[in-house]
Amino acid sequence: MEKIVILTGAGISAESGISTFRDEGGLWAQHAIEDVATPEAFRRDPDLVHRFYNARRAQAAEVAPNAAHLALARLQERHRGEVVLVTQNVDALHEAAGSRAVLHMHGALAGALCARCEARWPAPMVMATRDACPICGAAATRPDIVWFGEMPYGMEAIWQHLEEADVFAAIGTSGNVYPAAAFAQHAGRAGAQTIELNLEASQNTRDFAETRLGRASVIVPEWVDAVLGN
Numbered sequence: 125m126e127k128i129v130i131l132t133g134a135g136i137s138a139e140s141g142i143s144t145f146r147d148e149g150g151l152w153a154q155h156a157i158e159d160v161a162t163p164e165a166f167r168r169d170p171d172l173v174h175r176f177y178n179a180r181r182a183q184a185a186e187v188a189p190n191a192a193h194l195a196l197a198r199l200q201e202r203h204r205g206e207v208v209l210v211t212q213n214v215d216a217l218h219e220a221a222g223s224r225a226v227l228h229m230h231g232a233l234a235g236a237l238c239a240r241c242e243a244r245w246p247a248p249m250v251m252a253t254r255d256a257c258p259i260c261g262a263a264a265t266r267p268d269i270v271w272f273g274e275m276p277y278g279m280e281a282i283w284q285h286l287e288e289a290d291v292f293a294a295i296g297t298s299g300n301v302y303p304a305a306a307f308a309q310h311a312g313r314a315g316a317q318t319i320e321l322n323l324e325a326s327q328n329t330r331d332f333a334e335t336r337l338g339r340a341s342v343i344v345p346e347w348v349d350a351v352l353g354n
């Protein structure tokens with residue numbers, strides 16, 4: 125049975141109302157990465173970093189999955205082979221659409237992490253620097269988000285999945301951030317068919333055998349229907 129590995133990025137959640145990072149007016153046009161999304165930024169000004177992610181969490185709580193998230197959940201449910209869903213997104217829209225076992229390689233807004241003892245627990249809606257870790261008591265609570273300069277989660281399993289993939293699809297990601305931007309080349313070299321589904325061609329578009337351009341809410345359900353043979 126065909127094994128399908130999917131990587132999603134901010135573009136799949138854009139039509140749900142979540143800001144992307146690099147589109148015009150995106151998050152990285154409004155905030156400098158080095159101010160809010162690095163371990164150094166958190167050490168320098170944890171209040172600013174918490175404010176940034178509290179705002180992201182508040183935005184994510186108000187939105188609903190769109191037709192693209194729902195289509196991928198349908199694919200996971202109906203495809204006879206394995207469907208591995210890896211996301212760079214920190215929202216929970218894949219889960220809200222019914223997807224199971226989503227690999228959040230860049231962490232999740234729903235999680236809190238102790239920078240001292242590495243304990244993890246569900247994040248409250250509003251996090252603050254003075255919040256104490258429930259395990260060690262340190263006031264070193266941070267969002268469980270993978271920042272620039274940190275190692276994404278689950279990489280060993282993800283590389284393995286890419287090597288076993290018959291099909292690799294990247295959806296709504298600009299191909300700027302590694303290691304995710306290297307997945308297409310890795311899967312392609314291991315023999316997978318590679319396809320990108322995006323609004324515009326990504327930075328690494330040449331790594332894909334096929335490109336389909338359009339809005340995720342339109343082109344992802346079409347692709348899923350074709351894979352399922354509908």
Ligand code: OAD
Pocket residue numbers: 132133134135136138139144145146147150161212213230270271272295296297298299300301321322323324325326338339340341
């Ligand atoms: P980007 O903001 O870099 O790219 C979003 C992509 O989605 C772009 O290529 C857009 O063309 C596309 N897009 C926008 N609207 C779309 C729509 N309606 N349908 C389909 N595609 C659409 O976001 P990512 O590639 O996810 O990491 O960014 C990767 C990582 O960089 C993020 O996980 C985050 C960020 O810095 C960290 O914060 C560690």
